[in-house]
Amino acid sequence: MTRFESYDATALRAAILAGELSAEQATRAALEAAESRGTALGAFLHVEGDAALARARALDARSRTDGEPGALFGVPVALKANMCLAGSPASCGSRILEGWRAPYDATFVERLLDAGAVPIGATNMDEFAMGSSCENSAFGVTRNPWDVSRTPGGSSGGSAAAVAAGIVPIALGSDTGGSVRQPAALCGTLGFKPTYGRVSRYGLIAYGSSLDQVSPFARSGRDLERVMGVISGADGRDSTCIEAPPLAIEPAPQDLTGLRVGVPAEYFPTDLDAGVRSAVEAGIDELRTLGAEVHEVRLPHTRYAIPTYYVVATAEASSNLARYDGVRYATRATGDGSLQGMIAATREAGFGDEVKLRILLGTYVLSSGYYDAWYGKASRVRTLIARDFETAFGEVDVIACPTSPSPAFALGEKTDDPVAMYLSDVMTVPASLAGLPAASVPCGALERDGRELPVGLQLIGAARDDAGVLGCARALQEARGPVAIAPMEGAAR
Amino acid sequence: MSATTWVPVIGLEVHCQLGTQTKLFCGCANRFGAEPNTLTCPVCTGQPGALPVLNQHAFDLALRAALALGCDIAPWSKFDRKNYFYCDLPKGYQISQYDRPYCSGGGITLASGKHVRLTRIHMEEDAGKAVHDAGNTTRVDLNRAGVPLIESVTEADMTSSEEAHAYLVALKEILQYAGVSDCDMEKGSLRCDVNISVHPEDEPWRTKVEIKNLNSFRNVSLAIEHEIGRQIAAYEAGAAIAQETRLFDPDRGETRTMRSKENEADYRYFPEPDLPPIPVDAALLERERGLLPEPAAERRARYRTELGLSEYDAGVLTSERGVADFFEAAVRASHDGTAKDLTNLITNELLAGLAGDEIEASTIAELPCKPHQLAELVALTQDGTITKKAARSVVREMMKTGRSPAELVRELGLEQVQDTGQIEAWCRSALEAKPQVIDAVRGGNDKAIGACMGAVMQASGGSANPEAVRDTLLRLIRESD
Numbered sequence: 001m002t003r004f005e006s007y008d009a010t011a012l013r014a015a016i017l018a019g020e021l022s023a024e025q026a027t028r029a030a031l032e033a034a035e036s037r038g039t040a041l042g043a044f045l046h047v048e049g050d051a052a053l054a055r056a057r058a059l060d061a062r063s064r065t066d067g068e069p070g071a072l073f074g075v076p077v078a079l080k081a082n083m084c085l086a087g088s089p090a091s092c093g094s095r096i097l098e099g100w101r102a103p104y105d106a107t108f109v110e111r112l113l114d115a116g117a118v119p120i121g122a123t124n125m126d127e128f129a130m131g132s133s134c135e136n137s138a139f140g141v142t143r144n145p146w147d148v149s150r151t152p153g154g155s156s157g158g159s160a161a162a163v164a165a166g167i168v169p170i171a172l173g174s175d176t177g178g179s180v181r182q183p184a185a186l187c188g189t190l191g192f193k194p195t196y197g198r199v200s201r202y203g204l205i206a207y208g209s210s211l212d213q214v215s216p217f218a219r220s221g222r223d224l225e226r227v228m229g230v231i232s233g234a235d236g237r238d239s240t241c242i243e244a245p246p247l248a249i250e251p252a253p254q255d256l257t258g259l260r261v262g263v264p265a266e267y268f269p270t271d272l273d274a275g276v277r278s279a280v281e282a283g284i285d286e287l288r289t290l291g292a293e294v295h296e297v298r299l300p301h302t303r304y305a306i307p308t309y310y311v312v313a314t315a316e317a318s319s320n321l322a323r324y325d326g327v328r329y330a331t332r333a334t335g336d337g338s339l340q341g342m343i344a345a346t347r348e349a350g351f352g353d354e355v356k357l358r359i360l361l362g363t364y365v366l367s368s369g370y371y372d373a374w375y376g377k378a379s380r381v382r383t384l385i386a387r388d389f390e391t392a393f394g395e396v397d398v399i400a401c402p403t404s405p406s407p408a409f410a411l412g413e414k415t416d417d418p419v420a421m422y423l424s425d426v427m428t429v430p431a432s433l434a435g436l437p438a439a440s441v442p443c444g445a446l447e448r449d450g451r452e453l454p455v456g457l458q459l460i461g462a463a464r465d466d467a468g469v470l471g472c473a474r475a476l477q478e479a480r481g482p483v484a485i486a487p488m489e490g491a492a493r
Numbered sequence: 494m495s496a497t498t499w500v501p502v503i504g505l506e507v508h509c510q511l512g513t514q515t516k517l518f519c520g521c522a523n524r525f526g527a528e529p530n531t532l533t534c535p536v537c538t539g540q541p542g543a544l545p546v547l548n549q550h551a552f553d554l555a556l557r558a559a560l561a562l563g564c565d566i567a568p569w570s571k572f573d574r575k576n577y578f579y580c581d582l583p584k585g586y587q588i589s590q591y592d593r594p595y596c597s598g599g600g601i602t603l604a605s606g607k608h609v610r611l612t613r614i615h616m617e618e619d620a621g622k623a624v625h626d627a628g629n630t631t632r633v634d635l636n637r638a639g640v641p642l643i644e645s646v647t648e649a650d651m652t653s654s655e656e657a658h659a660y661l662v663a664l665k666e667i668l669q670y671a672g673v674s675d676c677d678m679e680k681g682s683l684r685c686d687v688n689i690s691v692h693p694e695d696e697p698w699r700t701k702v703e704i705k706n707l708n709s710f711r712n713v714s715l716a717i718e719h720e721i722g723r724q725i726a727a728y729e730a731g732a733a734i735a736q737e738t739r740l741f742d743p744d745r746g747e748t749r750t751m752r753s754k755e756n757e758a759d760y761r762y763f764p765e766p767d768l769p770p771i772p773v774d775a776a777l778l779e780r781e782r783g784l785l786p787e788p789a790a791e792r793r794a795r796y797r798t799e800l801g802l803s804e805y806d807a808g809v810l811t812s813e814r815g816v817a818d819f820f821e822a823a824v825r826a827s828h829d830g831t832a833k834d835l836t837n838l839i840t841n842e843l844l845a846g847l848a849g850d851e852i853e854a855s856t857i858a859e860l861p862c863k864p865h866q867l868a869e870l871v872a873l874t875q876d877g878t879i880t881k882k883a884a885r886s887v888v889r890e891m892m893k894t895g896r897s898p899a900e901l902v903r904e905l906g907l908e909q910v911q912d913t914g915q916i917e918a919w920c921r922s923a924l925e926a927k928p929q930v931i932d933a934v935r936g937g938n939d940k941a942i943g944a945c946m947g948a949v950m951q952a953s954g955g956s957a958n959p960e961a962v963r964d965t966l967l968r969l970i971r972e973s974d
């Protein structure tokens with residue numbers, strides 16, 4: 001491992017601009033790490049070495065002559081496999097999109113490229129982002145670099161593992177109900193889900209359209225801000241994107257003096273993992289040390305969040321995934337030769353069990369006669385959950401709580417129990433339903449089976465207060481010091 | 494036992510493509526007849542990750558249609574997803590409007606005085622087109638996928654195929670006049686489904702049947718006639734009518750079962766999460782109201798009262814808005830009292846030419862000759878420069894080239910000969926050739942002069958002023974006493 005691999009994106013860019021290494025060298029190092037550590041972890045589904053090196057060389061060629069270098073100049077990045085980079089595979093971890101290459105660039109990918117970032121490959125994920133452990137990928141599991149017998153979380157587990165293991169300084173994931181914050185917590189990186197609509201979804205392959213947000217992983221608070229500054233901002237290709245300029249790339253550090261931090265009792269249940277509780281409490285103490293005032297807040301509808309989420313998200317997914325019918329793309333199965341037979345056979349062979357389960361759930365809750373009892377009611381409960389937060393943000397500036405009720409769990413531990421798996425999102429789902437910005441920041445560690453496992457503290461902000469949440473996350477990270485690169489415990493070296 | 498009087502109950506659902514430049518949710522061209530799958534992009538082919546963005550112009554046109562039909566515009570509406578699988582439906586759902594359509598109410602009063610109420614109109618995207626080959630192959634063309642549609646739904650207010658036909662004619666006229674659509678059934682820009690039931694007079698309504706695949710007004714009439722007959726025959730034979738969807742087979746002139754009620758898809762409508770609700774502000778409504786043209790029925794009345802045209806002429810001129818607009822522009826560029834001459838040139842020459850094969854243009858607006866040129870031509874007949882007959886040959890040239898009438902008249906040598914010496918010479922030789930005409934006229938038969946007039950006009954190649962010829966012939970006969 002070269003010393004540059006411990007650099008965050010901000011430092012790596014500066015080093016490249018200072019001539020300490022070339023963009024090509026940075027990219028080569030990332031590609032080598034993806035090959036070695038990435039393979040050991042199962043972090044990548046696809047590495048685009050030649051394309052990445054070509055991009056890096058082009059950057060090196062123009063760096064001396066062209067104008068202002070981009071905010072991510074020469075920085076290798078990883079993209080979750082549900083993101084469209086023209087010409088590159090984006091399988092969504094599914095057999096049904098195996099071999100499919102995106103015919104266009106996502107808006108946020110276009111912005112990354114314009115900023116000089118170098119995508120090196122597509123990371124593993126739960127199939128169509130449905131899962132919390134990366135075990136639902138059709139192409140194998142991803143392992144947690146702190147303990148390779150454990151899951152990195154999901155669904156963006158591949159991106160989380162790649163950042164935690166120092167393969168890339170930053171990576172993009174997508175967060176629908178916690179799919180970035182939970183793996184960030186379990187892998188000991190920072191992760192940030194923006195306000196719904198802050199980042200264009202054009203080119204993000206949909207799971208739950210009213211919840212999905214492109215969300216970055218990083219190992220520093222300033223990197224989170226930097227990536228968000230690059231990918232955020234209005235986009236004419238996504239009607240749900242907020243009409244607002246991009247966030248600042250290099251905002252001034254936030255002074256937490258007088259910041260009102262709310263702590264909701266609902267997020268500290270009696271059966272909360274003791275190690276998680278004490279690490280999160282230590283994180284909250286850190287905020288206090290930085291000048292924040294801590295208050296108790298109530299979020300009484302929290303307990304309805306998981307069922308509400310699984311109605312709304314699966315309903316949308318059942319419709320979003322209808323396009324995988326074998327007609328235009330996707331792996332086609334013939335079936336009985338009829339059109340309906342071909343569609344059924346294609347979907348039967350192409351989708352994994354969890355995807356089928358959620359399509360069935362979603363189809364059921366939208367069915368005639370059941371709509372009001374399920375989808376209709378879930379939509380109303382969603383409003384109540386959002387109102388809880390509105391009330392709380394009348395009293396506090398940011399809410400602090402655990403990101404995940406437990407640390408990284410063992411591979412296979414919850415695969416037979418979907419409800420247990422769903423409950424691992426219990427602390428991230430409410431902010432998703434309310435469309436709020438939320439970050440996960442490493443706040444300590446606990447020991448399990450002789451190995452150190454990271455714990456994440458979640459910071460939730462009021463709608464559109466992305467800058468506030470990012471500033472607070474950065475202050476906490478900087479106060480705690482650099483984020484350590486995971487040791488790859490248990491991996492064959 | 495007296496025969497039962499059966500009352501048909503008919504409602505129509507009409508899909509109409511909006512005449513936008515681009516599709517409803519992407520930038521692809523909205524155009525008929527291109528090579529298959531050339532007017533497509535990631536959005537309208539349903540590529541993973543692509544998202545719809547509403548074409549504001551499509552919404553404006555839909556609003557205009559609603560205003561022209563007297564509908565109530567909803568202060569806000571939203572899009573919903575209608576989920577079903579078919580190979581021509583790229584996303585596996587159609588973006589449509591379910592419980593919050595952009596307008597409701599309104600209707601059309603037919604010429605008979607009958608008012609047909611509209612329930613609602615909603616916007617949606619068109620599907621692509623699946624072509625089933627003779628073999629076992631289906632080909633899909635997605636050029637049409639995402640083309641903007643409005644679907645208007647009537648109350649079941651009609652009771653005969655004639656009323657349904659009259660409604661469709663009136664609807665098409667209103668939509669064409671409002672500039673909303675070309676309503677060309679051959680291109681599929683107007684498509685009609687029929688809901689129909691029959692019941693004995695004084696009894697409640699019975700089961701309704703939906704008929705699809707009606708691609709001409711004639712087929713709508715035929716299908717209704719056939720279906721009324723089928724239902725009455727079934728009831729009279731003691732059978733029941735099933736609630737179902739039937740297809741009209743134009744070759745056999747009958748309907749047959751497409752799917753029964755039990756097999757109706759559950760479309761699982763839910764709000765389209767990719768598109769926020771659409772508010773309608775007062776300024777937009779006002780602007781669209783201002784863009785509404787005078788309706789055809791009002792124009793017809795005005796042509797008769799103000800311009801003195803016959804009902805027939807007024808009807809032909811207003812059959813298409815383009816023709817009426819052309820006519821009115823020509824009238825504005827002309828002196829008073831020329832409306833009938835303009836009408837004759839438009840209906841006898843321009844429209845006949847458009848219907849024929851020689852002219853490339855398919856609408857009057859596409860012709861190279863413009864309304865003001867037609868006005869100039871009529872002015873040339875009025876001041877005696879050319880005959881009306883010559884004007885007809887000129888206008889045929891104008892249609893092809895768009896050249897100015899004065900130029901064509903010169904080039905074709907069609908100016909009327911006003912030279913009295915020349916006319917007199919032609920007249921003398923005509924009378925010499927037919928001396929019997931002189932006797933006949935002297936004997937009181939003025940009509941006999943026609944034989945000589947014909948000869949003179951022929952000698953002049955049609956360029957002699959007929960009145961001058963007539964006067965000269967009469968004078969010469971008098972003088973020959």
Ligand SMILES: [Zn+2]
Pocket residue numbers: 516519520521532533534535536537538639
């Ligand atoms: Zn398109």
